[in-house]
Amino acid sequence: MNLTFKNISKAASVFMMVCLFIFSNAHIAKAQEPVSNVHIGFCYPLSTNGSRAGEYTNNASFHVLAGLSKEEKAFSYAGISNVVRDKVSGFQFAGISNHVKNAMKGFQYAGIYNDVDTIDGFQFAGLLNRSATVKGFQFAGLSNIVRNDIDGFQFAGFSNIDGGNFKGFQFAGFVNKVRDVEGFQFAGFVNVAKKVRGLQFAGFINIADSSDHSLALVNIIKNGxxxxxxxxxxxxxxxxxxxxxxxxxxxxxxxxxxxxxxxxxxxxxxxxxxxxxxxxxxxxxxxxxxxxxxxxxxxxxxxxxxxxxxxxxxxxxxxxxxxxxxxxxxxxxxxxxxxxxxxxxxxxxxxxxxxxxxxxxxxxxxxx
CATH class of the missing domain: 2.40.160 (Porin)
Known part of the structure; x- marks a missing residue:
């Protein structure tokens, strides 16, 4: 009886020690996620963070061609492209494109294309911006494509195509397409929306379900x-x-x-x-x-x-x-x-x- 009790006690102690060891190692591993003050490279994996660059959080990154990281805290530059697996804060610049899986907060510039999930700040692309949600200022030489809602200022040389609601000021050289609008909407040729609370102006035609203040030569308003x-x-x-x-x-x-x-x-x-x-x-x-x-x-x-x-x-x-x-x-x-x-x-x-x-x-x- 005593032997059995002692065996059970030893087994329980060993189990507790194993659990504690695993738990401690998990926290140590989490605490030891790689961080770099400065990440410098040519292109992945030819950089100071090597093949593990995608696991690093960097305060600043400089790449001749392309860089890969988990998170950027302050500044990131790439001659061609920045690829970030999580989020970006601060200033990000790329000669061609920026790709951020989650959020970008700050200022983002790409010569051609930005692809980000959530924007909080200023985003500029020479050709195209693509995102899920925007809060702030978005500028594209050709087009902005947003899946969800926008709160702020949106400018595109040709088109703004938004799947959600828009609040603020929206300008497109040719066409704006959005769900509901609260604010000002301007398009060189056509605006398309559902409910508009504010002013809608187009060079030729406005299309909406509801809009009291639509200015265009032709206005197709469902309840107008x-x-x-x-x-x-x-x-x-x-x-x-x-x-x-x-x-x-x-x-x-x-x-x-x-x-x-x-x-x-x-x-x-x-x-x-x-x-x-x-x-x-x-x-x-x-x-x-x-x-x-x-x-x-x-x-x-x-x-x-x-x-x-x-x-x-x-x-x-x-x-x-x-x-x-x-x-x-x-x-x-x-x-x-x-x-x-x-x-x-x-x-x-x-x-x-x-x-x-x-x-x-x-x-x-x-x-x-």
């Missing part, structure tokens, strides 16, 4: 307004126009003609407007437009107009409007110079005649 209308002004120019936008701002694009003179002119109109609701059936529309008359031969006539148009709804879909306008015109054609005889200012520069005058616009539009 769209209408086809006919207008006539003081020069007897008649335009068939398409108005589209949200509850507040909208765009105008139209085509028509002027037959007041001996020559028939095609008319092209574009602009922006804002609704000022006063009641369910009455509102005031303020519009800024540009009109261009073309006879496909020679000469030019263009007119910039600010007009205030009281509008009354005859039915839920039919709207009648009309009001005064302030106009500036410029032309070098004989017909164009005869369109307006009464002005309060005019000036000649060579063959060009410029005028300021009061006019009017009236029209009827049908919503759909």
């Amino acid at each position: 307004e769209k209408s086809i209308g006919v207008t006539i002004d003081e020069t007897q120019t008649t335009v068939l126009s398409f108005r589209s936008g949200g509850r507040v701002l909208y765009g105008i694009i139209g085509v028509g003609g002027n037959w007041k003179t001996s020559t028939s002119y095609m008319a092209f109109e574009g602009g922006f407007g804002a609704h000022l609701p006063l009641s369910n059936s009455f509102r005031i529309n303020a519009e800024l437009t540009s009109l261009y008359l073309e006879d496909w031969k020679k000469g030019f006539y263009y007119k910039n107009t600010f007009r205030v148009l009281p509008s009354i709804r005859l039915t839920p879909r039919i709207e009648l409007f009309g009001g005064p306008s302030l106009n500036f015109s410029s032309t070098d054609t004989d017909d164009g110079k005869k369109l307006i005889e009464n002005d309060f200012w005019n000036d000649y520069s060579g063959d060009d005649k410029r005028q300021l005058f009061i006019g009017y616009t009236a029209g009827l539009q049908i919503g759909f």
